[in-house]
Amino acid sequence: MPMEREAQGAALQGSQRVTTRVETHGEPKIGIEEFMSICERFGFSVDTLERIRAVVSEEDWGEGPFLANYYSGLPETKVQAFERAAREIFGVPYAMGLSSGTGALHAALVGAGVGPDTEVICAALGFFxxxxxxxxxxxxxxxxxVDDSLHLDPTKLEALITPKTVAIAPTHVMGAVCDMGPIIEVAxxxxxxxxxxxxxxxxxxxRGAYVGTLGDYGCFSISAYKIVGGGEGGLLLAKSHELWERAAQxxxxGGLWRPDRFAPPRYAGELFPGTNYRMSELEAAVDVVQLRKMPDAVARFRRAKRAILDRLQTYREIQPQRSNDPDGDVGYTLRFFPRDVELSARIAADLRAAGVDAAxxxxxxxxxxxxYAYMYPLQTRSAWPPPACPVCDDLFERMVTVSVNQWSTDDHCRRIADAMNAVFDKHCTRDDNARAWR
Ligand SMILES: Cc1ncc(COP(=O)(O)O)c(C=O)c1O
Known part of the structure; x- marks a missing residue:
């Protein structure tokens, strides 16, 4: 630590006080071209980019920007601001910014007591x-x-629980939600x-509560491809202080989360070997803003999806995805299962030809x-290949996904629904008794 070295220097030299700290300005740590190329990715106007370049080029950063999450000397780091925003928005007492969603999952699992010779029940569909x-x-x-909602089927849980089972890790798939009531009841x-x-x-x-606040932990990816995202980041919500501390360790x-970083353990099990999944300040500066936009973005997605769904006809050969909470779905995808794989391919191709973003x-x-059937990175252990999950195998192959754009106007939505009905009319039979779109 610079301060410690200063103190040593003073003691050694007596009245001839020396400092080991470099007090002059050094080379700017920031690379102007590198910084500008990131700014360009934000899509700022040419004028704004010029102004940013002028400021960055003039500023003498001395020892350079200090972008760590701790010891910043600031009343609140950007990561802490991100965590505060998460606590406020989700209405939870404990939130942690991390470097990735995978890091959040790893921390939560260890926090929940998952370790060698234990088992965790995961959904067959989600991400590896x-x-x-x-x-x-x-x-x-x-x-x-999974069931016909594409989410973990709660009626199949009991049969998978063994004396080694420690946790259930359900995945909320593509904006929709798991049936958390029965899952939590079994747990x-x-x-x-x-x-x-x-x-x-x-x-x-x-049922009105944000996903991530229902279980013991909620894990989010805040990567660029997600509903809230900047570059690479993660968010973890914890139900209790104890769970938060274990995930933090x-x-x-590095122990920076502790009141006294280097102190011996305050209770048995407080300290154990961990790693570093800290979120960076640059990432948090983007994510704190993105997270605050989330409720409005979700409202726009929901409105657009509802405007499309309300106009769709029902067909004998088309099974819409069942929703565990139609009002809770974020709404950035609309999914259905045509009768067979060939029909799915024909419908998706015709939808794309009509300008609908379908796959x-x-x-x-x-x-x-x-x-689960293709999660090859898991192959390294004896658990491979996993026992078959036939509903997932079937639905995953037949599924058609239509992307919903949050900025679609009512007119766009009407035209998307009209195009979908026209394509369905071409390939399928209208049936008022078929499953409704919800
Ligand atoms: C369901 C699910 N879990 C976890 C992750 C991992 O998140 P990250 O890429 O931030 O590590 C993803 C990312 O796509 C995901 O879709």
């Missing part, structure tokens, strides 16, 4: 990061099949922790790590 984080702890992921009855993977559903709600093993896997599709 959940099961991968389970394996990072030394535990084994056990896949639970409480069987003494298991619940770790929600909310990476794809930030802002979704279940895994994610910030289907189609016959002979490439592997995709969103389904």
């Amino acid at each position: 990061a959940t099961a991968s984080a389970v394996m990072l702890t030394g535990a084994t992921p056990v896949f639970c099949d 409480q009855r069987r003494g298991l922790k619940v770790i929600e993977d909310c990476a794809q559903a930030c802002g979704a709600t279940y 895994l994610a910030e093993a 289907a896997r189609g016959p002979n599709a490439a592997p995709d790590w969103h389904s």
